[in-house]
Amino acid sequence: MSLDKATVQNIAHLARIRVEDERLDAMVGELNAILGWVEQLSEVDTDGVPPLASVTGHGLPMRADEVTEGDLSEKVLANAPDPAGQFYSVPKVID
Amino acid sequence: MADLLDLSLVEARAALDRGETSSVELTQVYIDAIERGAGLNAFITKTPEKALAMAEASDVRIAAGEAGAMEGLPIGIKDLFCTEGVLATAGSHILDGFKPTYESTVTANLWRNGAVMLGKLNMDEFAMGSANVTSYYGPVVNPWRAQDGGNAQLVPGGSSGGSATAVSGRLALAATGTDTGGSIRQPASFTGIVGLKPTYGRCSRWGVVAFASSLDQAGPLTRDVADAALMLGAMAGHDPKDSTSADLAVPDFSAALTGDIRGLRIGVPAEYRMDGMPGEIETLWQKGVQLMREAGAEIVDISLPHTKYALPTYYIIAPAEASSNLARYDGVRFGLRVDGDSLDEMYENTRAEGFGPEVQRRVMIGTYVLSAGYYDAYYVKAQKVRTLIRRDFDQAFETVDAILTPTAPSDAFAIGENEDDPIKMYLNDVFTVPASMAGLPGMSVPVGLSDRGLPLGLQVLAKPFDEATMLRVAGVLEQAADFDAVPAYLGGGT
Amino acid sequence: MSDLITGETGDWEVVIGLEIHAQVTTKAKLFSGAPTEFGAEPNTQVSLVDAALPGMLPVINKEVVRQAVRTGLGLGAKINLVSVFDRKNYFYPDLPQGYQISQYQQPIVGEGEVEVELEDGSEKSIGIERLHLEQDAGKSVHDLHPAKTYIDLNRSGVALMEIVSKPDMRSAAEAGAYVRKMRSILRYLGTCDGNMQEGSLRCDCNVSVRRPGEELGTRCEIKNVNSIRFVQQAIDYEARRQVEIVEEGGEIAQETRLFDPNRGETRSMRSKEDAHDYRYFPDPDLLPLEIEQSFVDALAADLPELPDAKKMRFVEQYGLAPHDADQIVEDRETAEFYESLAEGRDAKLAANWLLGELFAALNKSDNTLADSPISADGFGRLLDMISDGTISGRIAKDVFVEMFESGRDAEAIVEEKGLRQVSDTGAIEALVDGVLAENPDKIAEYKGGKDKLFGFFIGQVMKKSQGKANPALVNELMRTRLDG
Structure with missing residues (x-):
C-alpha cells in the first residue's frame, strides 16, 4: 500500500491541514516510509485474537444524573479568538 | 549548610520541617537558578511571583504544623498540564495565548500537598518526539556534554525534555512529565535522573492535553528513587472525572523502599537484546543484572515474543488517537486562528500554521490508518497485536515480580541529529513502548555512563498497579549502581 | 394498498426508513454535568467538557444508560449487555471535539419492532434496526451576521437516542404513523418528552423509489425534519421528485437534503456534499459499557403499561372500538384521563364524549388535554347527570360548552339555568x-x-x-x- 499525491492531499483535507504543493512530495515520501515500516505487523498471526479494548481492566464508571455546573460561559468563552457577545464565531457557513 | 540546590526533594522536605530553610528561601534559590539556566531553554513560562506566593503560604502551613507531603517544594510542570490562569502551550504554536480556566487533577493534587510551582516546562509539541526538538519554543539543551572532544549541545530526550533538563540541571527540585511511549523514561535516561511512568490509570488524565488517550500517563522526573516515590504519591489517586482512572487506594510508596529485594524474581527478556544495539548498552544491562543478583534477587530469563512489534503497533495506535484528539485545535474556541475566506480555509490555515511538521505527520498517519478501507488493516490489526503484547507481559509476570531492561538504545545525541529520518527517531522508544502498550508501570534509573561519559539508565517494569515493587527494585538498583556523575552544566565531567 | 405513486410510465413504490433522534430526558448531559434545559441564553449551559477544552474527559451519565435500556425494552428490542462508544470524526464548528461520541459497531440496543395503526384501521409492523446513544451537536446561527456564523454550544453533548428503523415504510402516511407511535412509546416511558418543536425529537428520512417488487433505488437522506406533518410533506415531495428524475432518464444522486417547510420542497445540502469518511474508532477516553442482565431485568419489571397493551386492555375491559382505543391510548395523559373518567361510568359514553366534545373543543381552542378547563372529575359528573336522567344528552352539550368556557361545575350551571330534565x-x-x-x-x-x-x-x-x-x-x- 503506497500513497500517492492525490491520496495524501485527500488525507490532508480530511485532517484539515493545508499542504502546499512544494511540500507534498516530501510528505508523500515520509508517510510512505512510515507506512512501509509498520507493514511488518502483517507478519504477526492475529487469527482469533481480539483487539485490545482497554488496558485498565475495570468497567466504565458512571456519573449520577446531576447538574454539577452552573453558567460557565465566561470560562468557556475566555479564550475564544473571535467571540461575538455570548457566541463563538467562524467564517460564514453555507448549508 | 550545603548548597540548597544539592538537596533532593526528600532532603529539602526534611530541611523545611527542621526549619533549616524556608520555602521562600528555597524557592528563590531555584528562581535564580532558572535565570542562570535560561540558555538550556527548559522553561516556556516562568511563574516566579506565583512561586513566591505559594512558598509564603507553604511557610505559614509549615509553621502551623500543617505541612503536606510536598509542602514548600518548588517544582516544574510540563507544559502539557493545564494550570489555571497560566499559559498552556503543549509546546505548540496552535495554543497561542491559551490560558486555561481550570486546573488539572494532577497539579491540583500537587498543590494540595503543598508543592510550589516554578513554571511550565518545555516539551516536544503535543508530546510527540524523543529529543525535544519539535517544540515551537525551540529545542531544550541537555545539561550533559559528551567527553568526546566536541562540544555539541545534546538533546535531553523527549518529550518531557524540559522536565528532564530542569531536574538534571537543578532548575527545579523535581518536575512532572507525561509518558505515552517513553516520554518520561527516555529523557530521564538521557539526563541521568529518575523518571517514573505509573500504571495507566494511576494518575488522572483530566486537565492534561491529550496526545494518545489509551497510553498517556503523568509521572514524576526526580533526582532519585526516594523522590520519585514521594512525588508519585502526591500526584496519584482516583479521579471520578477520568473514566480510565483506577479506583484504587494510593499505597505509601516511600514505605515500599525497603532496600531489600532478596528472593524477588527479576525477569530479563531475551527479545530486548536487539540487532545493532550498542555494546555499551548491553554491558550496562549486564551490570544491572549482576547488581540485582548480588542484592539477592533471582534472575529469570523470560521471553516477550512480540517485543519487536510494539513500536510499529505504537506508531499506528498513537497517531490514530492523536489525529482525533487534536481535531479540537480548530481555531474556533481557543488558541491560534489563521483567517481564511471560508470555514475550511480557516481550519486548514490554522492547522497548517499551528502544527509543526512532526505533529502534522502523525495527524496525517493517524487520519490515514483510520480511514475507510484501511481501518481493519492498520488500526484493528494493531489493537490485536497489542493484545498479544499484553499477553506476553501477563505470562511473564506469572513467573517474575519485575523486569529489568535498558531504557534507551543509546545515550543522548546532538541537537539536529536523527532529524531527517523520523523512523530513526522513533527507535529511541524501542524499549519503553512495549510497557506503554500494555499499560504497565516502568521507571528509569541512572546506572552508568556511556563511553562518551553520558548517563545511561536501566528500566524496571512491574505488574499493573505494583509501583511499590518497581520502586523497591529501583531503589536497590540505584543504591548498588551508586551513580554520582554530575552534568557539565553543574561543573561535572571536565 | 393504494400507496403507489402513479408516474408517466407506470407505478412506483416509495421505500422509507427513518432515523429518529430523541433527546433523552435527563437533568444533565450525556458526558458532563451541564444542564439540558431548552431555551437558555447562548453558551450558558456549556461545561468545559462540552466546549472540548484541552484535557477535558467524558464521564457517562448513568440515567442515560437506564433510559436507553428502558426504551429498548419498550420497543421489544434486544438489549446488548456490552456496547461501545466510538468517535465519529468530522470537522464542523458546532462539533467542538472534532468528533461526535456515538455508538457505531456495538450499539446498546439491537433489533426490535413496533406496531403502527394505519388510517384504514389496519396494523403494520415496522422493524427497528438499532438504538444507539450519541452526543448532540451545538447550534450554528447563520442569520445574525452577514459574513459570520455564530456558534451556541448549549446543546453540545446533550444525550440523544438514535432509533433507526428498517426500510419498512411504503408511504408518507405510514411514516407519519410510525413517528406518532414512536413518540407515544417514548412519552409513555418518560425517556423523551417528544417535543418536536423544541427539537427533542427529530427525524432523518431515507427515501428511495422503485418499481414495485424490484431492487431498492438510490436513497436520499432528508435531515432534521421537526414535525410529523413535515415528515409526510418531505417524503411526498421527495418521492415525486425522484420519480420525475428517473422517468426522465436521470439518476438519483445519493445525497443529504434539507426540507424547506416554507416552500414544501427538499433541496441538496451543499455543505454536506463532501465525501464523508468518519474514521470511526472506539473512544479511548471511555471503556466498553457493560451492564448486568439483572439491571435489565429490574428495569423490565418496572416498565409502565405501553400503548399496545393499554389498547388491548381498553378494548377488552371497556368494550371500546379499536380505532377509538388507538386515539385514547396515543397519549399517556389522555389514557389516564379516560380511565379516571370511565371509572364506575358507562365506558362507551365516556369515550364518545372524550373523543367527541372534549377533543373538538380542545382542538378548536388550540389547547391540549393538559390545558383543559374541565377536569376528569368535573367531566365525569356531567356524564353522571346524563346517565341518571338529570339532564338530557342534548342539554348536556350546552352545559359542556358553558363548562368549557367558564370552567364552572356542571351542577352549578344546570341549577342556575334550571336545566334539570323534566321526568314528572x-x-x-x-x-x-x-x-x-x-x-x-x-x-x-x-x-x-x-x-x-x-x-x-x-x-x-x-x-x-x-x-x-x-x-x-x-x-x-x-x-x-x-x-x-
Whole structure:
C-alpha cells in the first residue's frame, strides 16, 4: 500500500491541514516510509485474537444524573479568538 | 549548610520541617537558578511571583504544623498540564495565548500537598518526539556534554525534555512529565535522573492535553528513587472525572523502599537484546543484572515474543488517537486562528500554521490508518497485536515480580541529529513502548555512563498497579549502581 | 394498498426508513454535568467538557444508560449487555471535539419492532434496526451576521437516542404513523418528552423509489425534519421528485437534503456534499459499557403499561372500538384521563364524549388535554347527570360548552339555568296533550298513515319544554296517546 499525491492531499483535507504543493512530495515520501515500516505487523498471526479494548481492566464508571455546573460561559468563552457577545464565531457557513 | 540546590526533594522536605530553610528561601534559590539556566531553554513560562506566593503560604502551613507531603517544594510542570490562569502551550504554536480556566487533577493534587510551582516546562509539541526538538519554543539543551572532544549541545530526550533538563540541571527540585511511549523514561535516561511512568490509570488524565488517550500517563522526573516515590504519591489517586482512572487506594510508596529485594524474581527478556544495539548498552544491562543478583534477587530469563512489534503497533495506535484528539485545535474556541475566506480555509490555515511538521505527520498517519478501507488493516490489526503484547507481559509476570531492561538504545545525541529520518527517531522508544502498550508501570534509573561519559539508565517494569515493587527494585538498583556523575552544566565531567 | 405513486410510465413504490433522534430526558448531559434545559441564553449551559477544552474527559451519565435500556425494552428490542462508544470524526464548528461520541459497531440496543395503526384501521409492523446513544451537536446561527456564523454550544453533548428503523415504510402516511407511535412509546416511558418543536425529537428520512417488487433505488437522506406533518410533506415531495428524475432518464444522486417547510420542497445540502469518511474508532477516553442482565431485568419489571397493551386492555375491559382505543391510548395523559373518567361510568359514553366534545373543543381552542378547563372529575359528573336522567344528552352539550368556557361545575350551571330534565309524568302528559290539542289536522294525517309525523309531535313537546323534558318519557307517553 503506497500513497500517492492525490491520496495524501485527500488525507490532508480530511485532517484539515493545508499542504502546499512544494511540500507534498516530501510528505508523500515520509508517510510512505512510515507506512512501509509498520507493514511488518502483517507478519504477526492475529487469527482469533481480539483487539485490545482497554488496558485498565475495570468497567466504565458512571456519573449520577446531576447538574454539577452552573453558567460557565465566561470560562468557556475566555479564550475564544473571535467571540461575538455570548457566541463563538467562524467564517460564514453555507448549508 | 550545603548548597540548597544539592538537596533532593526528600532532603529539602526534611530541611523545611527542621526549619533549616524556608520555602521562600528555597524557592528563590531555584528562581535564580532558572535565570542562570535560561540558555538550556527548559522553561516556556516562568511563574516566579506565583512561586513566591505559594512558598509564603507553604511557610505559614509549615509553621502551623500543617505541612503536606510536598509542602514548600518548588517544582516544574510540563507544559502539557493545564494550570489555571497560566499559559498552556503543549509546546505548540496552535495554543497561542491559551490560558486555561481550570486546573488539572494532577497539579491540583500537587498543590494540595503543598508543592510550589516554578513554571511550565518545555516539551516536544503535543508530546510527540524523543529529543525535544519539535517544540515551537525551540529545542531544550541537555545539561550533559559528551567527553568526546566536541562540544555539541545534546538533546535531553523527549518529550518531557524540559522536565528532564530542569531536574538534571537543578532548575527545579523535581518536575512532572507525561509518558505515552517513553516520554518520561527516555529523557530521564538521557539526563541521568529518575523518571517514573505509573500504571495507566494511576494518575488522572483530566486537565492534561491529550496526545494518545489509551497510553498517556503523568509521572514524576526526580533526582532519585526516594523522590520519585514521594512525588508519585502526591500526584496519584482516583479521579471520578477520568473514566480510565483506577479506583484504587494510593499505597505509601516511600514505605515500599525497603532496600531489600532478596528472593524477588527479576525477569530479563531475551527479545530486548536487539540487532545493532550498542555494546555499551548491553554491558550496562549486564551490570544491572549482576547488581540485582548480588542484592539477592533471582534472575529469570523470560521471553516477550512480540517485543519487536510494539513500536510499529505504537506508531499506528498513537497517531490514530492523536489525529482525533487534536481535531479540537480548530481555531474556533481557543488558541491560534489563521483567517481564511471560508470555514475550511480557516481550519486548514490554522492547522497548517499551528502544527509543526512532526505533529502534522502523525495527524496525517493517524487520519490515514483510520480511514475507510484501511481501518481493519492498520488500526484493528494493531489493537490485536497489542493484545498479544499484553499477553506476553501477563505470562511473564506469572513467573517474575519485575523486569529489568535498558531504557534507551543509546545515550543522548546532538541537537539536529536523527532529524531527517523520523523512523530513526522513533527507535529511541524501542524499549519503553512495549510497557506503554500494555499499560504497565516502568521507571528509569541512572546506572552508568556511556563511553562518551553520558548517563545511561536501566528500566524496571512491574505488574499493573505494583509501583511499590518497581520502586523497591529501583531503589536497590540505584543504591548498588551508586551513580554520582554530575552534568557539565553543574561543573561535572571536565 | 393504494400507496403507489402513479408516474408517466407506470407505478412506483416509495421505500422509507427513518432515523429518529430523541433527546433523552435527563437533568444533565450525556458526558458532563451541564444542564439540558431548552431555551437558555447562548453558551450558558456549556461545561468545559462540552466546549472540548484541552484535557477535558467524558464521564457517562448513568440515567442515560437506564433510559436507553428502558426504551429498548419498550420497543421489544434486544438489549446488548456490552456496547461501545466510538468517535465519529468530522470537522464542523458546532462539533467542538472534532468528533461526535456515538455508538457505531456495538450499539446498546439491537433489533426490535413496533406496531403502527394505519388510517384504514389496519396494523403494520415496522422493524427497528438499532438504538444507539450519541452526543448532540451545538447550534450554528447563520442569520445574525452577514459574513459570520455564530456558534451556541448549549446543546453540545446533550444525550440523544438514535432509533433507526428498517426500510419498512411504503408511504408518507405510514411514516407519519410510525413517528406518532414512536413518540407515544417514548412519552409513555418518560425517556423523551417528544417535543418536536423544541427539537427533542427529530427525524432523518431515507427515501428511495422503485418499481414495485424490484431492487431498492438510490436513497436520499432528508435531515432534521421537526414535525410529523413535515415528515409526510418531505417524503411526498421527495418521492415525486425522484420519480420525475428517473422517468426522465436521470439518476438519483445519493445525497443529504434539507426540507424547506416554507416552500414544501427538499433541496441538496451543499455543505454536506463532501465525501464523508468518519474514521470511526472506539473512544479511548471511555471503556466498553457493560451492564448486568439483572439491571435489565429490574428495569423490565418496572416498565409502565405501553400503548399496545393499554389498547388491548381498553378494548377488552371497556368494550371500546379499536380505532377509538388507538386515539385514547396515543397519549399517556389522555389514557389516564379516560380511565379516571370511565371509572364506575358507562365506558362507551365516556369515550364518545372524550373523543367527541372534549377533543373538538380542545382542538378548536388550540389547547391540549393538559390545558383543559374541565377536569376528569368535573367531566365525569356531567356524564353522571346524563346517565341518571338529570339532564338530557342534548342539554348536556350546552352545559359542556358553558363548562368549557367558564370552567364552572356542571351542577352549578344546570341549577342556575334550571336545566334539570323534566321526568314528572303529569307535567309531560300536560305538554303532550297541549301539542295534540294544537294539531288536530296533523293527528288526522298521522292516523291516515303518515308515520313520520310522530317525530314532529315529539319535537313540538321538546320545544315546549325547552329541551328539558325526558325524551324517553315523552316518547312513551306520546306513543300511548297516539297509538294506544
